[in-house]
Amino acid sequence: MRHDPSTFVIPTAFWDRPQVVEALTKRDVCAVFRLVHQYAGASQAGIGMRVGMAQSEISKYLNGKRVATEFDVFERVADGLDLPDRARMRFGLAPRTEAGRQAVPLQRSTTEPDVSREDPDSVEEIGQRIDALGTSNVSPAVLAHFDVLISVIADEYEIAGPDALAPRVLKQRRRVQSLLDGRQPPRQRDRLYEIAGRLSGMLGYMAVNTGRFGLARAYCLEALQIVDLLGQRDLAAWVRGTQSLCEYYAGNYQAALEFACEGRRLAAGSGQSIRLAVNGEARALGRLGDRDGVGKAVGEAFKLAERHPVPGDMSPCISFEPYSVARITANAATAYVSLGEPGRVREYADVAAQVADQSPSMWSRCLVRLDLATALLLSESPDPEQAATLGIEALTTAAGNPIESIRRRSRELVTQTQPWRQIGLVTELAEASRALALPPGGSR
Known part of the structure; x- marks a missing residue:
């Protein structure tokens, strides 16, 4: 009769060995497999059959060529190796529910009625619960790394662009979701939710910049749902600002204004109010033709910047920090x-x-020049050649990495130059604008 390699037996005491406890606490699947192989005589094939993996996969774990990070792998290992509850909790997993467990009757007393009740806790059981309270699949270092990552993404955004960065952000958002499927103490869990909200918000912002407004709206709703669970008004205000930006570029200016006003209400005068006042309210009111409203919103943005510490340079457009004075003036x-x-x-x-001009913000340089070019056309003595020159310079700078705002503003500039379309530079500007609408190296 052929031997079944999956029938190996793991003694109950095995899970309390110091090496095993350490491996479980670190969620080191490689070490767990190695110790099961060493102390239970399990073969690679046997372990694989128990946990639902091929022998080649088990070999990679044992040789350190693969490291487990996914929650479902931890669950498969725990179920396949039949971890007792104390081991599952050390592994960062919830204990199994023991359905149908009956209370153990006490001995009949001569002075008390015959009653049944559950066994009292032992000191060891209480200790196991205490140990489980601090169990987490997320270390402080991982949380700190996410904070650094979000800051780096904001700094790199205007250099790399949404097409390059969005896949990286999405990968991290999915990683956070996987971690949330595990076990953490409340404060760590709140931090994970906050990180998830920021990443979803960033993905929404990037979707706006690529003209994918439906996707942007979905990401913003996801971020708001997360924020609502946390009650973080500042982050909610930031998301409202991104919703306002989305509707602005989608041409829904009244909706853009309403989202910005709601964001201002949530921000309650915090640093987030600066962006909402000038990027949200002022720009939407400009499209709606409200001159007094624009002046008031711009003035409030500058006053808010005096009350809050703001960056001295051109702050990153996707940052969660307050707008700098330079970015306020650009939006004004x-x-x-x-x-x-x-x-x-x-x-x-x-x-x-x-x-x-002194910052790495290529998009800001481009957009400011497009606004200056438009001003030259709006003046009492229009200068279409200089306007076209500025526009071409701006679009050439952003040609390798355009975003929706640049595409939109370039088209508007081209429309305003049409009375002078016989001028060669104006024709060249129109060609440069059309090129922005094409993917690199081809046509749609």
Whole structure:
């Protein structure tokens, strides 16, 4: 009769060996397999049959060529090797429910009625529960790494662009979701939820910048659902700002205004209010033709910047930190473009350009120049050649990495230059704008 390699027996005391306890606590599947092989005489094939893996996979774990990080792998190992509850909890998993467990009757007393009740806790059982309270599949170092990662993404965003960064952010968002399927103490779990909300919010922002407004709305709703569980008003306000941005570029200016106003209410005067006032309210009001509203929103953004510590340079557009003064002026210029006030556009755009030209923010340099080009066309003495020159310079800078705002503003500039379309530079500007709508090296 052929021997079944999966019939090996793991003694109950095995799970309390110091080496095994250490391996479980570290969630080191490689070490667990190695110790089962060593002390229970299990073969690679036998372990694989028990946990539902091929022998080649078990070999990779034993040789250190594969490391387990997925929650479902931990569950398969725990179930296949029949971990007792104390071992499951050390492994970061919930104990099994023992359905139908009956209370053990006490001995009949001569002075008490015959009653049944559950066994009292032993000191050891209490200790196991205490140990489980601190069990987590997430270390403080992992949480700190996510914070660094989000900061790095914000810094790299205007250099790498959404097409390159979105897959990386999505991978981390899925990683956080996998971690949330595990076990953590409440404070760590709240931190994971916050990280998940930020990553979903960033994915929504990136979707706006690639013109995928439906996807952006879905990501923002996901982020708001997460934030609602946490009660973090500032993060909720940031997401509302991204919803406002989405509707602005989708052409729904009243909705953009309403999202920005709701964000301001949530932010309650915090640093997030700056972005909501100038990028949300002022720009939407500009499209709606509300001159007084734009002036008020821009003025409030500058006043808020005096009350909060803000960056000194051109702050990253996707950052969760408050807007810098330079980014306020750049957005103010755009709001006044919509109102057709070239003097105010130049007033703000000239200030923004001085900072943008010294920063790595390629998109900011491009957008400020597009606003200045538009101002040249709106003035009493239009200069279409200089406007086209500025526009071509801007679009050439962003040609390898355009975003929806640049595409939209370039098309608007081209439309405004049409009275002078016989000028060669204006034709060249139109060609440069059309090229932005094409994927690299081809046509749609």
